[in-house]
Amino acid sequence: MIDRATVDRIYAAADIVDIISDYVALKKKGVNYQACCPFHNEKTPSFVVSPSKGVYKCFGCGKGGNAVTFIMEHENVSYPEALKIVAKRYGIEVEEREQTEEDVRRNNDRESMFALNGWAADYFAKYLITSTEGRSVGLSYFAQKRGFTEATIRKFGLGFCSAVGDAMTMAALSAGYKQEFLTSTGLSIVREGDGKLRDRFRDRVIFPVHNISGRVVAFGGRTLRTDKSVAKYQNSPESEIYSKKRELYGLYFAKKAIQQQDYAIMVEGYTDVISMHQAGVENVVASSGTSLTTEQIQLLHRFTRNITVIYDGDSAGIKASLRGIDMILKEGMNVRVVLLPAEHDPDSFARAHTADQVRDYIRANEEDFLSFKAKLMLSEAGKDPIKRSAVVTDMVQSIVQIPDSIQRSVFIKDCARIMDVDEGVLIAEVARKRVQQAGGGREAEEFLRRQQALQKPQERAVDVDITKSSEAGSSVEALEYELVKYLLKSGHLSYEILEGRNVVQVNIADEIYYNLDTDNIRFISPVFQKIYDTYRQHWQELGVGVKVPEQYFVNHIDPEVCNMAVDILTSDDNLVPSKLWQQKDVHVESEVEILSNGVPKAIMLYRSKVIDRMIKVQLQRISDESLSEQEREESVKRMTELINARTKISRESQRLIL
Numbered sequence: 047m048i049d050r051a052t053v054d055r056i057y058a059a060a061d062i063v064d065i066i067s068d069y070v071a072l073k074k075k076g077v078n079y080q081a082c083c084p085f086h087n088e089k090t091p092s093f094v095v096s097p098s099k100g101v102y103k104c105f106g107c108g109k110g111g112n113a114v115t116f117i118m119e120h121e122n123v124s125y126p127e128a129l130k131i132v133a134k135r136y137g138i139e140v141e142e143r144e145q146t147e148e149d150v151r152r153n154n155d156r157e158s159m160f161a162l163n164g165w166a167a168d169y170f171a172k173y174l175i176t177s178t179e180g181r182s183v184g185l186s187y188f189a190q191k192r193g194f195t196e197a198t199i200r201k202f203g204l205g206f207c208s209a210v211g212d213a214m215t216m217a218a219l220s221a222g223y224k225q226e227f228l229t230s231t232g233l234s235i236v237r238e239g240d241g242k243l244r245d246r247f248r249d250r251v252i253f254p255v256h257n258i259s260g261r262v263v264a265f266g267g268r269t270l271r272t273d274k275s276v277a278k279y280q281n282s283p284e285s286e287i288y289s290k291k292r293e294l295y296g297l298y299f300a301k302k303a304i305q306q307q308d309y310a311i312m313v314e315g316y317t318d319v320i321s322m323h324q325a326g327v328e329n330v331v332a333s334s335g336t337s338l339t340t341e342q343i344q345l346l347h348r349f350t351r352n353i354t355v356i357y358d359g360d361s362a363g364i365k366a367s368l369r370g371i372d373m374i375l376k377e378g379m380n381v382r383v384v385l386l387p388a389e390h391d392p393d394s395f396a397r398a399h400t401a402d403q404v405r406d407y408i409r410a411n412e413e414d415f416l417s418f419k420a421k422l423m424l425s426e427a428g429k430d431p432i433k434r435s436a437v438v439t440d441m442v443q444s445i446v447q448i449p450d451s452i453q454r455s456v457f458i459k460d461c462a463r464i465m466d467v468d469e470g471v472l473i474a475e476v477a478r479k480r481v482q483q484a485g486g487g488r489e490a491e492e493f494l495r496r497q498q499a500l501q502k503p504q505e506r507a508v509d510v511d512i513t514k515s516s517e518a519g520s521s522v523e524a525l526e527y528e529l530v531k532y533l534l535k536s537g538h539l540s541y542e543i544l545e546g547r548n549v550v551q552v553n554i555a556d557e558i559y560y561n562l563d564t565d566n567i568r569f570i571s572p573v574f575q576k577i578y579d580t581y582r583q584h585w586q587e588l589g590v591g592v593k594v595p596e597q598y599f600v601n602h603i604d605p606e607v608c609n610m611a612v613d614i615l616t617s618d619d620n621l622v623p624s625k626l627w628q629q630k631d632v633h634v635e636s637e638v639e640i641l642s643n644g645v646p647k648a649i650m651l652y653r654s655k656v657i658d659r660m661i662k663v664q665l666q667r668i669s670d671e672s673l674s675e676q677e678r679e680e681s682v683k684r685m686t687e688l689i690n691a692r693t694k695i696s697r698e699s700q701r702l703i704l
């Protein structure tokens with residue numbers, strides 16, 4: 047936790063134009079700045095930065111926030127990490143609360159390890175270019191054998207570690223790095239016998255592994271010797287800063303392109319990624335050696351839901367990796383598969399083709415993963431009925447992983463066709479497996495049986511999804527948005543109503559709080575509730591009629607509140623046109639008129655929606671057979687009350703509309 051005072055200091059120092067300029071080229075336009083949005087692909091700029099308000103907003107994709115949430119979004123780091131990045135930039139010392147000594151030590155250790163890895167990456171890269179050994183062995187391999195250009199070699203930080211045995215270790219020690227961190231990062235190994243330090247990567251070309259924010263967390267070293275007794279690859283061990291299953295090679299360089307093109311290409315090794323980049327295809331990552339993990343998929347999921355896995359034409363590993371893909375399905379990703387022509391791997395294919403050719407080939411040859419798998423397995427099973435039924439079981443297992451029910455039924459149809467089995471059989475099997483997987487015991491099975499009995503067999507196109515809870519009412523959320531918008535934009539304003547013969551001033555914030563308090567309503571959406579609570583706190587301090595400063599929301603401690611506040615404050619709708627705000631004196635009448643209609647209507651609608659939901663809950667309760675007689679009576683009574691309340695509201699709202 048970073049304390050509030052430090053957060054405030056960070057926000058005070060952060061210059062949003064300065065920070066965003068690091069990522070996109072901003073052009074001054076009037077009092078604001080403009081650019082093409084870094085979060086979605088566009089040709090005409092709709093991304094606007096307001097230095098006076100300290101916010102950014104994209105009018106194309108809707109993303110908006112402040113300087114810190116921009117870093118969060120763009121670097122895909124947590125809020126505290128983003129705060130620290132901004133703090134570091136402006137030389138603000140971050141005091142963190144509630145850190146134990148152990149935390150402090152571990153953080154220092156992590157920082158020391160990052161520092162050493164950064165130094166080592168530079169050292170290897172320099173050694174590749176400047177030493178005779180590096181040039182003749184390493185550089186000639188990268189440049190001639192692999193065809194990497196100087197720019198590519200520099201971009202990926204490729205390097206070479208001398209064959210001497212302890213050259214890197216000695217250089218690190220004399221540069222002041224501690225032995226402790228040489229071993230904890232795995233850069234050096236303690237030799238058995240004499241206990242001397244040796245370079246782990248001696249006599250190997252070096253591929254640094256960057257994490258998502260571009261820091262070097264590990265290295266991969268490849269030997270160029272043909273000697274079979276030497277392992278081809280040597281990798282950094284797991285450490286405080288490196289977990290193999292949590293990193294994807296190339297993601298740091300690919301994330302922007304993946305986001306913009308909304309799909310990622312998955313290849314196998316370091317050189318596949320690098321060659322594709324050099325060819326101009328930049329949305330490429332590799333799981334590098336390990337089979338895919340759930341963590342890696344979740345990492346990728348932050349940028350896209352679409353993955354295309356590329357296999358070598360003659361790869362024997364396809365079948366083994368099919369299992370891994372079930373995991374991708376489980377994360378709700380769309381997976382496609384491309385087979386390269388038999389003579390190619392991604393590396394050689396990229397070198398032999400232009401970026402457009404590579405992309406065209408992928409587009410033309412990619413195939414939905416499940417159809418691909420079904421075909422592959424069926425061709426292996428041949429005519430053997432036992433093997434064919436094993437294929438069906440296997441396919442069902444894959445389909446079961448897909449979280450979306452509509453997508454699932456599409457796949458069921460496809461698979462039924464490809465495998466030539468009855469669709470109804472597949473549907474029933476998938477449904478049964480899903481019940482099992484959901485951990486549903488007898489009740490779930492019973493529920494499923496009843497559901498199926500209710501449907502005629504041919505209508506069971508979409509199988510029953512009992513793992514999903516009922517969806518949140520979107521219109522209730524829309525009304526919560528509207529109410530919060532009235533608060534933020536016009537909570538301090540008042541309008542006049544006639545009560546009897548008297549003209550009464552109604553303050554908007556007062557009206558909203560009074561009404562929702564009456565029914566004891568809490569917002570369904572936590573972020574709206576937070577804005578609602580924050581506004582109330584400041585409103586009570588400042589007094590009725592005083593505008594609560596936007597900064598309280600735009601620079602709120604909760605980043606979700608920041609982004610939502612920017613969204614609301616930059617939303618431009620017909621109710622309160624922004625021009626009216628700038629020329630308040632001239633148009634104030636019509637603005638208040640609009641509000642005097644809109645606010646009570648929104649409150650009324652919201653209350654009736656919330657009551658509707660409560661009625662539904664009671665209805666469900668009453669139909670529950672296990673309810674006791676007394677409980678049922680209470681439920682009926684409560685429902686009657688609610689229905690009366692709803693009638694009253696609808697009468698009031700009719701009056702409003704008249």
Ligand SMILES: [Zn+2]
Binds near residue numbers: 085093106108
């Ligand atoms: Zn955008």
